[in-house]
Amino acid sequence: MPDVKPVAAHPPPQPKIKSMLREYWISVASLIGFLCFWEALCRFGIVGSYQLVPPSEVFSVFLEKFWDTSPDGATLQVHTLTSLGLALGAFAMAMLTGIPLGLFMGWYKPVRILARPIFDSMRPIPPIAWISLAILWLGIGYTAKVFIIWLSAFVPCVINAYIGITLANPVLIRVSNIYGASNWETFRKIGVPSAIPMIFTGLKLSLNAAWTTLVAAELLAASEGLGFLIQMGRRIARPDIIIVGMIAIGFSGALMSALLSYIESRFASSRSL
Amino acid sequence: MQGILEKNLERAGTLASFAILLVFWQLCAMRMGAAYLPSPVTVLQKAVIMFRESIGGNSMFAHIGYSLRRVLAAYLLAGVLGIPLGIAMGWNTTVHKIVNPVFELLRPIPPLAWIPLAILWLGIGEGPKIFICFVGAFVVFVLNAYTGMRYTERLLIDAARTFGATRNQQLFNVAIPASLPSVFAGVQNAMSMAWMCVVAAELVGAREGVGFIIIQGGDLGDVPMIIVGMVTIGLIGFFLAVSLRLLERMLCPWRRDLNQ
DSSP: OOOOOOSSSSSOOHHHHHHHOOOOOHHHHHHHHHHHHHHHHHHSSSSOOOOOOOOOHHHHHHHTTTTOOOOTTTTHHHHHHHHHHHHHHHHHHHHHHHHHHHHHHHHHHHHHHHHHHHHHHHHHHOOGGHHHHHHHOOOSSSHHHHHHHHHHHHHHHHHHHHHHTTTTTHHHHHHHHHTTTTTTHIIIIIIIHHHHHHHHHHHHHHHHHHHHHHHHHHHOOSSSHHHHHHHHHHHOHHHHHHHHHHHHHHHHHHHHHHHHHHHHHHHHHOOOO | HHHHHHHHHHHHHHHHHHHHHHHHHHHHHHHOTTTOOOHHHHHHHHHHHHHEEEETTTEEEHHHHHHHHHHHHHHHHHHHHHHHHHHHHOOOOOHHHHHHHHHHTTTTTTTGGHHHHHHHHTTTTTHHHHHHHHHEEEEHHHHHHHHHHHHHHHHHHHHHHHHTTTHHHHIIIIIIHHHHHHHHHHHHHHHHHHHHHHHHHHHOOSSSSSHHHHHHHHTOOOOOHHHHHHHHHHHHHHHHHHHHHHHHHOEEEEGGGHHO
């Protein structure tokens, strides 16, 4: 009998850090290169300090901004919480109004025939374009911004709930009809669960839209919030403040998206049809 | 017979829906007063006047022209740079590893959040508006081209390789055509993104363009002007989307059956 040595099916496990380093060193180098390039751009005076500040300075201003209220009258966390409250409030409202409308539009024909033309004809107008009208109707405060953000988040909710429910498997619907379920029961037990994956996709789009519109609304009319912070930075020509604000905007947006994806993975997987 | 009846019913429903909208608008206008919401007829009259006379030194068509020029310049630049970058990222892992971290770092920042920085960098002329539209459209172009390349069926490329296609042939004759539907989805989304961005940028600061009309209307307290501006923006956005869809149908015919 020949002496056969067992062959390892997998290569021997390498130390984790080492393999990760091999995999990602280019990415890390690229990031560092980007930051160095940015730093050099400022340090060698290629761009003026009123236009761009080096990342090291941005970092220190970022830390300072957690307790320093100058020059815009509030700390970074206050601005962030204001913006988050506004965006999430309007997002929740859009969710509660948009998803049912989309579902009903997809399920009940009369609703679709009546609501769809209006919806389709309003849709090409970017929500931000409503700002003047919203301010006129609702005043310059909180409500006008909520209205605009709600509008921007509402559209993807409706569209995705609508598409989602029309994708419900007709066989399931027929089975449920044959077994004597009422239309409403079929809607609730077959239609809505089949729409859930699409609804979650819509929620992600809608959260994104809400956050974008929030920034625009705060740029145009606000005395607090992250959009106001960067607008203030522009007025007094402080690029460091602007960039800190942009980082906070990007980070909070990414965090919310990640949270929503996590909820989706927990919720949608256990309910898929 | 059944089909025709149903179609007519649907058409009637659509008309009824618009009629309800107009009646509702008229009732709201009467209730709220012309200072808050003018009636549809007033808005229509205003539209006729606006398209005849000049607003802020430019005719309405000139304003539309300004906005379109900004959008198209930024859009074409973004497409020319973004699509090849997305394709390169999808085709070559090294390119992906180099570009992706920086891209992912900047992506969560909404394009509109660049407005203040763009104004600091480029002044208040055409520069910042084009820049903002560019940022908005560029991200969409890159992401869609990249996704299209990533989701190209492995089998197609393997088949081409089996038949002896070179790496370049695999790219240009297989992978890129296969990813075109996704690229074209990007072409459309990028346009609506760019259009939204130009409106926002013009709202924040401009002396011409369709966004300016709205701000001007707001400053003058002229509500019909605001509404005409909004409707114009909506209509142009709609026509841009429709013309791109036609373009897609011409350039990408194998997508047609997927659409229906």
